[in-house]
Amino acid sequence: MSYRRNLSKGSLNRMELFVVxxxxxxxxxxLVSAPMLVDTNVLEYLYNLEMSDYSLIxxxxxxxxxxxxxxxxxxRRNDVSVYFPQHDESISSSPTYEYDLEEFERRFSLGWGYSEDLEIGSGFTRTYVTTGYKPAGSDDLDVAERINLYKWSFENLLDTYKSNHSDNPFFYKKGHAVIASRS
Known part of the structure; x- marks a missing residue:
């Protein structure tokens, strides 16, 4: 019985370390992404006061x-996008992303939310705004930032963990599909 308890305790300790x-x-x-809202280049682009086309580009x-x-x-590879709703445009780490106001409003969440239809798969999204509260609409925003953390990125992480341990970890939230290693 003691051997089994030690195995369980060791497994639990490894999982706790993994989660930490x-x-x-x-x-x-x-911490790396959120400061983009007050980045001098973002603010310069937002207010583009008398900038030449060259300077804007x-x-x-x-x-x-x-x-x-x-x-x-x-x-992990994730996408970060800065939105300028007043100008109907965005700038993204994903070269294929194009601004879509409807998509921006549909996924707007100040906390982490799960979405099945992100650009390159399912995953978690979070939106940052400078106001600290959810505005009534996109008309009330000058700038916002969205982070997409993709499901396959978490699967890669679980694959790596499993390759070094005999455990088979997974992520689960009621109402959503399980995210597990691919093996």
Missing amino acids: QLDASIEKFD KTRLLIQEKLSLASVSGN
């Missing part, structure tokens, strides 16, 4: 480069 590492990775991703490319760096900060 996952939380730290997501927190790091938040250059600033847009700088923002896209920063978003691309932020999107790989958590050891």
